[in-house]
Amino acid sequence: MLDDKNGIDNFLKKNExxxxxxxxxxxxxxxxxxxxxANALTEExxxxxxxxxxxxxxxxxxxxxxGLFPIVASxxxxxxxxxxxxxxxxxxxxxxxxxxxxxxxxxxxxNLDVAKKSGFYGELNDYDVDLSAFRKAIETIGDNCKxxxxxxxxxxxxxxxxxxxxxxIIEKCLEERGLPIDEFRLGHSYERVMPGPNYIDSIQNFYxxxxxxxxxxxxxxxRFLRTIISTEKYPLTQLGNTNATEMAKVLENSYRAMNIAxxxxxxxxxxxxxxxxxxxxxxxxxxxxxxxxxxPGIGVGGYCLTKDPLLASWSKQTLFGSSEPLGQSERGVxxxxxxxxxxxxxxxxxxxxxxxMGKKALMLGISYRSNVGDTRYSPVEPFYNYLIKDNCQVFxxxxxxxxxxxxxxxxxxxxEEAFKHDLDIVIISTGHVxxxxxxxxxxxxxxxxxxxxxxxxxxxxxxxxQRLSKRHTVKIVGRGDI
Amino acid sequence: MLDDKNGIDNFLKKNExxxxxxxxxxxxxxxxxxxxxANALTEExxxxxxxxxxxxxxxxxxxxxxGLFPIVASxxxxxxxxxxxxxxxxxxxxxxxxxxxxxxxxxxxxNLDVAKKSGFYGELNDYDVDLSAFRKAIETIGDNCKxxxxxxxxxxxxxxxxxxxxxxIIEKCLEERGLPIDEFRLGHSYERVMPGPNYIDSIQNFYxxxxxxxxxxxxxxxRFLRTIISTEKYPLTQLGNTNATEMAKVLENSYRAMNIAxxxxxxxxxxxxxxxxxxxxxxxxxxxxxxxxxxPGIGVGGYCLTKDPLLASWSKQTLFGSSEPLGQSERGVxxxxxxxxxxxxxxxxxxxxxxxMGKKALMLGISYRSNVGDTRYSPVEPFYNYLIKDNCQVFxxxxxxxxxxxxxxxxxxxxEEAFKHDLDIVIISTGHVxxxxxxxxxxxxxxxxxxxxxxxxxxxxxxxxQRLSKRHTVKIVGRGDI
Numbered sequence: 001m002l003d004d005k006n007g008i009d010n011f012l013k014k015n016e017x018x019x020x021x022x023x024x025x026x027x028x029x030x031x032x033x034x035x036x037x038a039n040a041l042t043e044e045x046x047x048x049x050x051x052x053x054x055x056x057x058x059x060x061x062x063x064x065x066x067g068l069f070p071i072v073a074s075x076x077x078x079x080x081x082x083x084x085x086x087x088x089x090x091x092x093x094x095x096x097x098x099x100x101x102x103x104x105x106x107x108x109x110x111n112l113d114v115a116k117k118s119g120f121y122g123e124l125n126d127y128d129v130d131l132s133a134f135r136k137a138i139e140t141i142g143d144n145c146k147x148x149x150x151x152x153x154x155x156x157x158x159x160x161x162x163x164x165x166x167x168x169i170i171e172k173c174l175e176e177r178g179l180p181i182d183e184f185r186l187g188h189s190y191e192r193v194m195p196g197p198n199y200i201d202s203i204q205n206f207y208x209x210x211x212x213x214x215x216x217x218x219x220x221x222x223r224f225l226r227t228i229i230s231t232e233k234y235p236l237t238q239l240g241n242t243n244a245t246e247m248a249k250v251l252e253n254s255y256r257a258m259n260i261a262x263x264x265x266x267x268x269x270x271x272x273x274x275x276x277x278x279x280x281x282x283x284x285x286x287x288x289x290x291x292x293x294x295x296p297g298i299g300v301g302g303y304c305l306t307k308d309p310l311l312a313s314w315s316k317q318t319l320f321g322s323s324e325p326l327g328q329s330e331r332g333v334x335x336x337x338x339x340x341x342x343x344x345x346x347x348x349x350x351x352x353x354x355x356x357m358g359k360k361a362l363m364l365g366i367s368y369r370s371n372v373g374d375t376r377y378s379p380v381e382p383f384y385n386y387l388i389k390d391n392c393q394v395f396x397x398x399x400x401x402x403x404x405x406x407x408x409x410x411x412x413x414x415x416e417e418a419f420k421h422d423l424d425i426v427i428i429s430t431g432h433v434x435x436x437x438x439x440x441x442x443x444x445x446x447x448x449x450x451x452x453x454x455x456x457x458x459x460x461x462x463x464x465x466q467r468l469s470k471r472h473t474v475k476i477v478g479r480g481d482i
Numbered sequence: 483m484l485d486d487k488n489g490i491d492n493f494l495k496k497n498e499x500x501x502x503x504x505x506x507x508x509x510x511x512x513x514x515x516x517x518x519x520a521n522a523l524t525e526e527x528x529x530x531x532x533x534x535x536x537x538x539x540x541x542x543x544x545x546x547x548x549g550l551f552p553i554v555a556s557x558x559x560x561x562x563x564x565x566x567x568x569x570x571x572x573x574x575x576x577x578x579x580x581x582x583x584x585x586x587x588x589x590x591x592x593n594l595d596v597a598k599k600s601g602f603y604g605e606l607n608d609y610d611v612d613l614s615a616f617r618k619a620i621e622t623i624g625d626n627c628k629x630x631x632x633x634x635x636x637x638x639x640x641x642x643x644x645x646x647x648x649x650x651i652i653e654k655c656l657e658e659r660g661l662p663i664d665e666f667r668l669g670h671s672y673e674r675v676m677p678g679p680n681y682i683d684s685i686q687n688f689y690x691x692x693x694x695x696x697x698x699x700x701x702x703x704x705r706f707l708r709t710i711i712s713t714e715k716y717p718l719t720q721l722g723n724t725n726a727t728e729m730a731k732v733l734e735n736s737y738r739a740m741n742i743a744x745x746x747x748x749x750x751x752x753x754x755x756x757x758x759x760x761x762x763x764x765x766x767x768x769x770x771x772x773x774x775x776x777x778p779g780i781g782v783g784g785y786c787l788t789k790d791p792l793l794a795s796w797s798k799q800t801l802f803g804s805s806e807p808l809g810q811s812e813r814g815v816x817x818x819x820x821x822x823x824x825x826x827x828x829x830x831x832x833x834x835x836x837x838x839m840g841k842k843a844l845m846l847g848i849s850y851r852s853n854v855g856d857t858r859y860s861p862v863e864p865f866y867n868y869l870i871k872d873n874c875q876v877f878x879x880x881x882x883x884x885x886x887x888x889x890x891x892x893x894x895x896x897x898e899e900a901f902k903h904d905l906d907i908v909i910i911s912t913g914h915v916x917x918x919x920x921x922x923x924x925x926x927x928x929x930x931x932x933x934x935x936x937x938x939x940x941x942x943x944x945x946x947x948q949r950l951s952k953r954h955t956v957k958i959v960g961r962g963d964i
Contacts, residue, residue: 159755192769209765237765240963244757251748252766255775258810262740265810266733269794272802273641275726283691283719284734287674292774293737312751320754328740328747328813335810481722 004096008048011092012102015046018090022103024137026051026060026093028303028374029154029193030109031071034064034093035078036203036228037107038085043227046090048102053095064093074372074400075199100144105224108153109191110137114307114314116337129158129314131165138166142173148183150220153242154191156249156308158315162188162242167213187212187221188242190249196372205230209237211245250315253308254329259294260305261332264339267296267478271346274480278458296478298429298456299339299379301368306377309333340382343477347427347454348390350475356392356425362418363387364441365430366398366411370457373400380429381406395421399434419444423451431457442467486578490530493574494584497528500572504585506619508533508542508575510785510856511636511675512591513553516546516575517560518685518710519589520567525709528572530584535577546575556854556882557681582626587706590635591673592619596789596796598819611640611796613647620648624655630665632702636673638731638790640797644670644724649695669694669703670724672731678854687712691719693727732797735790736811741776742787743814746821749778749960753828759960760940778960780911780938781821781861783850788859791815822864825959829909829936830872832957838874838907844900845869846923847912848880848893852939855882862911863888877903881916901926905933913939924949 012020021037023030026049038047049064051057060070069082085091100106112134117126134155141151151170153162171181189210194202208229212218218238225236239245263281270277277296284290300306309329316322353359368378375381384407387394395418396404401411412418426445428435435441436459445451451472453460458476465474465482474482494502503519505512508531520529531546533539542552551564567573582588594616599608616637623633633652635644653663671692676684690711694700700720707718721727745763752759759778766772782788791811798804835841850860857863866889869876877900878886883893894900908927910917917923918941927933933954935942940958947956947964956964 159751159757207768237768239761239765240758241756243755244762244963247748247752247755247757248762248766251762252769252772254748255744255766255772258740258744262737262810265808266729266736268806269641269798269802269804269808270729272798272804273725273729274723275641275729276722279721280726280730280733283721283730284737286689286719287734289774290734290737292771316751316754320751322751322754324750326747326751328744328810328817331810331813481726 004094005098008092008094008096008099008102011048012046015090018044018046019104020102021045021047021105021107022099023047023049023107023109024141025108025110025155026057026064026070027109027111028071028195029191030107031060031064031069032078032193032199033107033109033154033191033203034091035069035081035085036200038088038091039081040228041204041230044090047085047092048099049091049093050097050099051093051095058095061093061095064091072373073195073199074197077200081200097140097144100141101146103145103149105150105152106141106145108137108141108151108155110134110155112155112157112311114310127310127314129311129318135165135169138169139173142170143177145170145184147174147179148185150185150187150217150224152221152224153186153188156190156253156304156311157246158311158319159243159246159250160315160319161246162186162213164319185212185217185220186242187217188245189221189225190245195374196369204228205234207234207237209239209245209248211239211242213242247312250308250312253304254312254326254332256294257300257305257309257336258329258332259292260296260300261335263294263296263478264335264342268342270478271480276481277478295458296339297379297431298343298383298477299368300336301376301378301380302374303376306333306336340379341386343454343456344383344386346477347425347452347475350454350473351425351452356387356390358391359424360393360395360421361387361425361427362395362397362415362423363427363429364397364415364435365428365432366396366401366404367430370431371400371433373398375401375404375406378406383427383429392425395423398430399432415441416444419447423448425452425454428453428455428457428459431459435459437461437464445472448472486576487580490574490576490578490581490584493530494528497572500526500528501586502584503527503529503587503589504581505529505531505589505591506623507590507592507637508539508546508552509591509593510553510677511673512589513542513546513551514560514675514681515589515591515636515673515685516573517551517563517567518682520570520573521563522710523686523712526572529567529574530581531573531575532579532581533575533577540577543575543577546573554855555677555681556679559682563682579622579626582623583628585627585631587632587634588623588627590619590623590633590637592616592637593785594637594639594793596792609792609796611793611800617647617651620651621655624652625659627652627666629656629661630667632667632669632699632706634703634706635668635670638672638735638786638793639728640793640801641725641728641732642797642801643728644668644695646801667694667699667702668724669699670727671703671707672727677856678851686710687716689716689719691721691727691730693721693724695724729794732790732794735786736794736808736814738776739782739787739791739818740811740814741774742778742782743817745776745778745960746817746824750824752960753962756962758963777940779821779861779913780825780865780959781850782818783858783860783862784856785858788815788818822861823868825936825938826865826868828959829907829934829957832936832955833907833934838869838872840873841906842875842877842903843869843907843909844877844879844897844905845909845911846879846897846917847910847914848878848883848886849912852913853882853915855880857883857886857888860888865909865911874907877905880912881914897923898926901929905930907934907936910935910937910939910941913941917941919943919946927954930954
């Protein structure tokens, strides 16, 4: 079997006397959380990251132990924190569940996914939340943990999960092991991690909400969080129960998802009425009560906004037996899921073409968010797929993406090469700062004969549009006044 | 016929040489707009307010001319501005359309209503926008105005109205009068009036968005606005066309309506999951990106949020021929319209009563908004109707409402009297500051034997709930953790 007992024991020997923190899951959150814990502010922890010995995760374990942090990010603190942990030798990664038996604190940072029946950007007719992998991960903890461990769930879960899923599983496991079931502590505190230039700070220097399944658990959770987060500057907020914090997380993301869906509908209207929605939203945002108004784009991507409203609605109906879904929030996801298709149809309508056979397109930007290289559930992917399906030849560029994991494609370092191919279409798909007011990009665009330029993020300024419109057709999603 | 020619001419004689501003409509906006114009910052205007010689409007005309401003508000500037205008004698009110023939600038501040087929708080199955009254008002202007008048529309209209309705009507009228049709100026700039303690400032000291049907119109509109608004501190924003500013206004209000609808759905979930949504929302609002998150309540009231999303959706389909409504925004109104019913059903479920025969209830708050006396489309009205229908005896109180216009009822000055009647139910229906942390109210509540207290606005603190729960049943809409 998979055995790393020696590795774990050796590591803990070197860190004797230090409280042991084990992080379950080494993804975008867990991996960086392990750095923050290894560099805790007021405590010296021995930190072990645990992930599965699977093809797609094993390399991370190896990578952490061999001197290369597995997540590439523009935040220089990532490397700094990693090197500091290496120097102190208080960070270790393993696949062996033996680690859980040594933990004083276990942080759950695994994924909990929503299965959308017709694909991520299809019709949201039906979706399902499958808790089986999550349950299994919690069982692994229950089968190995100390009786008085603190389990801190950070995963975004359907509200009710700590009370109705995690607690009974841990109790059952402890009971089967002949251990008392009233000594473990179970807390919930969700992260607000933002991959990008402030990756570390989005954990260490940001507000946190927490709760526990009882007062002892809440206190233990608070004590732990105080050691890793700058709580003087970013005070902690305790909520009444774990349902409340779990709900807070999905509510936060549902709020943003719904705000975007709202903008999407109005962007259609703006196109119909010859209005520049970007200008309108900017004018409205001057009101403090309306500062959170969002802008439309090519679509909503990333790991959270695309699924969290569904986690919540599923929980309402399944864990709390309600007869009504969160209709407004579900509809938000539904609208957002159709954004790439809408943007594509908008382009096709404007091009007045049925097929793109023989056409050459360049997409500027692959990641779902500007100025980072995160391609998880990027709306650029379905847009790219539509182009390919319509027989278009597609060139890609993204200053932050060297390798597009979802498509297993190498991405060229610059877009200059693409422009040598006599392009027909240029799609600005992500609002990276490198594309904004870039004389270089503008002169490349101008050097072409007759381009169709689709700006899906409102990146081009009025002056730039005027310049480009002299020889090209420019269309912007959400604008009808060009 | 209705003739006030002499009155108007006498007034203008006294104000000879001053540019004449005529305001069409003396409602919550027009009346106060007339004060702001009579006290313009950089110009001396002769201001005439025009309204219809109808039972419900004529008294306002009389009132303005006879020394009593028709709108009672907590803003002391209202009286101050009115007295200043009286002193200068540059404000006059009339019902005679002759006034329009003297105007250099005409400001349109009349209402444009939506008819909801099943009543304002019923099922939003169908609704209609009837432009006939609005068209008639514009025709009155066209039949009388100077050929080079500046018409400034401030009414919240379906996007497209200035271009597709106002402009053709004015042109047709001028043509019929044998006048040139290319000299009048037509601008749109919506107000953001907030009745209450900052009534005047919400016009004079606040951001404005404007546009014109052509460059000359936009310039004239801007010039005029600069004379009445503190534009150095609150810069004006010009948008591309009148469709854009018209859209901005209804988008603003739709955004708020949808935000409330969002909170409504989640408040149901919070009740089901034993969560205090007020606490959750407070924790989330610490994030600047989520500061506009709203709280649920007894319902959405007032003149704007209850109809503006429908004006927009109607315009999209009717004026711009779109096959799709603004579904998300319409659904927001739909959800909000059901809030009073939901709150009432929540109370009935908690009371476990089918009928309220013989029960006595006190409602604290009538207006739709805290700290003002505005009862237009207040959600308290349907809630009150449900109580009456269920044979409950209802006492009412509101520190800002002496006379409830919609119900034609006198409202007592204090709630002490009601407590002498052996109450069964107390409903906190508006979050007035007078009710917050009021020892007086608390001791009255405590003095009762066995009350059912329904807090629809989350006014009671945790400590107050604990105090009251000793002898009473306390329920809060949006909270399940009491």
